[in-house]
Amino acid sequence: MTAEPVLQVKNIHKAFGDRKILEGVSFDVYAGEMLGLIGPSGCGKSTLLKIICGLLAPDQGEVIRRSDDIGLVFQGSALLNSLSVRNNLALALDGRNLTKKEEDKIIREKLELVELSDFMYASPTRLSGGQQKRTSFARAIVNDPKIILYDEPTTGLDPVMSTVIEDYMIVLSHQLSAASIVVTHQFSTWTRTTNRVVLMFEGKIVWQGTPEEGVKSDNPFMQQFATGSREGPMLTAKI
Ligand SMILES: Nc1ncnc2c1ncn2[C@@H]1O[C@H](COP(=O)(O)OP(=O)(O)OP(=O)(O)O)[C@@H](O)[C@H]1O
Ligand SMILES: [Mg+2]
Structure with missing residues (x-):
């Protein structure tokens, strides 16, 4: 890993009308690192990816990209x-x-x-x-981009093809030394491919750590997300 992150997301805020979607999201992604972005449906993951690649402007905060070679899987x-x-x-x-x-x-x-x-x-x-x-x-x-943003790359694929895609994501991240972000609901994808996971809820990051820590975490948000339980702090989610 280099000393400087390839991608820096700093205090991003975004509202659609009077609905606040993102309320101060920050993280860095380094070369060769795969960051998992997880959270309930509608919490703003795709919106954040669009802000990161410049398709949408944030209301507040900034994104610093140290490469213009970006690949996006919609x-x-x-x-x-x-x-x-x-x-x-x-x-x-x-x-x-x-x-x-x-x-x-x-x-x-x-x-x-x-x-x-x-x-x-x-x-x-x-x-x-x-x-x-x-x-x-x-x-x-x-x-061969230096920044790769994946929005649900394995959703809707059969389990074998999901593994093929996950393996290729890992290979690419090493080969290109790309800084990658993967938004996913699929357990195998964030546990197999990421170095670090960020859990979003109601516009903020409520937990972050390695996937190994995520699976074992006793953080109530992470526990609910990892087990898919209906009981927990995300009960009020608009899902
Ligand atoms: N262009 C837009 N105009 C108005 N509202 C929007 C727009 N884009 C997204 N939204 C709203 O912002 C919220 C977050 O949407 P987003 O697509 O980022 O969610 P998500 O976390 O990617 O969800 P999912 O897991 O279902 O893909 C949703 O409530 C959505 O309706
Ligand atoms: Mg989405």
Whole structure:
């Protein structure tokens, strides 16, 4: 790990109308580190990712990014149905002045990693939900980014494909020395891939630690989240 974090999230506040969603969220992410962002549905995880990558502006606070190479795996796959799988990935390569042959090589390589090279020229409408998810994963990493933001990368995948994606997230984080954030509800994903987990509730961080500490924690928020219990301090969550 380098001394300087690749990504610094400082005291982020965000409201939609008079509904406060984020109320002072701060953390740092270092090169090669995978931070898990967990919390009940609607607590602002996707909103925070959008602020981190610059799609949304915070009302208060700042995000310091020490790299502009960012890959984003959206919660919905966000593929363009009018383009082939190949061209969905090629969009992300725009501006690099590559020949078609060079583009094809990179795209095929990334699609092979998610076992979809047979679908290179297919329309995304022909893909299952899980295949679309894997395509959006391949698109996010096509430029070997230094910051990777994953919004529910394994939701809707079968358990074996979830493991494949989780393993690849781990490999990428090492290979690219990327600073990654993964938003997930899937237990296997945050326990297997992350170095550190941040639990959000009502706009604030209520617990953080390693996944090993999270599983054993007697913090009432973390305990409720890790066990999925209906009883606990998050009972009032809007879920
Ligand atoms: N553009 C927007 N305008 C108004 N409200 C919004 C907007 N985007 C999100 N919200 C609201 O902000 C809250 C947080 O949404 P967000 O998508 O960040 O939740 P989340 O933690 O990602 O939930 P989930 O786990 O279900 O994906 C929700 O109540 C949502 O309705
Ligand atoms: Mg979300």
